Amino acid sequence: MNNTSLTKQLFFASMISLLFLNCSPQLGFQFQGNYKAADETIEQEESFVQFVSPYKETMEEKMGTVIGVSEKALTKEGRENLLGNFVTDIQKEYVEKKFGLAVDISIINNGGMRNELPLGKITLGNIYELSPFDNYLVVLELQSNDVIKLAEFMTERKNMSVSGMRIYGEDNQLKEFSVNGKSVEQGKTYLLAINDYLANGGDNMDFLMGLHIKENSNILLRDMLIEMIQEKTSEGKNLNAEIEGRQIYR
Template sequence: MKIFKPLLYLAILATFFGCGKRYSIVRSARGEYHIDSTLTLDSGIVKTYLPYKRKMEAQMNAVLGESAVALEKERGTESLLGNFYADAVASEARKLFSFDFTIPTTKGGLRNEIPKGKITLSTIFELMPFENELVLLKLKGTDVQQLLNFIAASNGQPVSGLQMTISDKKPVNLLINGKPFNVADTYTVLTSDYLANGGDNTKGLATPLERKTIGLRVRDALVNYVKNQTASGKVINAQLDGRIKEN
């Protein structure tokens, strides 16, 4: 394996202006390094980063809570992992703002499963390694219809506050916050900035009537939810509840 990179920029000519010194680069060198088994360990570098490595590992291995079940990315219209993710984000965001339903990620955005047992900070980082922010979108009913069509056509996505049946890849029997969907109404949807910006080819979010960043990262919402459940003496026990069914 070869890595090509600028190695050294040497300032070898000093020009004096008044009482101060200014330096300018007149020549740069470029080196080629082979990354393989012939490289020897540099103890100086190890000593430099080891304290930071130990501190980071201590933080990442801190136990936040416990899951009573394995949160898996099951194939189907909903999954335990997707339900946990969407409900956790919705629960924390509702402490700040009200909204009708959430689609905080897609199935492809669920980066790792959570095994039964202890949930560490590292577990959440592996599930959500990105710095995505949560945003509120006020949408026309016609845009929400596009979003619902997208969810149905992709055989379900992680959602909370939304119920639907998928029939021939179309959404039917739609309930938002327990009320029938009305295309003439406007709705406030909680999602990530990634999806709001068109990530994962998500439909219906591109032209909101209003957009608001709420000051909460998706990962922080997940971390806070697990911590709060633990503080309340609860474990994570997600269920398949039929929020998205297939006819």
């Protein structure tokens, strides 16, 4: 048995388990578990293969379902990247439609996007590869000082993608930024669309912990992406994104 076939079996086994598990999101939830490396020393169990096989075939067929078409390869290349712009725009648009909220800023950590989207047909499997984690959609309320901290963090780390904000930095220092084309206003509350991992302080974003939660949903990021892509496809729209100067660092 080679590594490729073993990896596929383990992937489909994990996917099958999702059909039987239904977990509700909680801010602060943490998973603990032990991992064993998958290599040629692990023998194939025939009874397991027979059990998994029919589910595997069904899952392969489902994962191959085409849900949209992309006009270009949406990659993670560059500080500001096409995939990040696409996902954060979609996330912002979804929250505004789903919850009727005027979202000011939408962000995602580049590391949370585990794969890129190819040119041409986009399948259900592509989205599961992009977002394999159970990350839930959250909306936080930020005050002006929180927005400044966010802009400073992004300038220093350069590992985030954003919609609704433009940032300019030099030598890891924030020089100027705007939200929806305007300077930050004292006393104004800003809405941030984000995933629960980051809202919990993940990727060293501990300054977000304890902020007021406007919406704590049970909507997975990948489900949001699938729904929005299918909706755009039904409207005759293809996937696309542009580099727009949202983040410029010298």
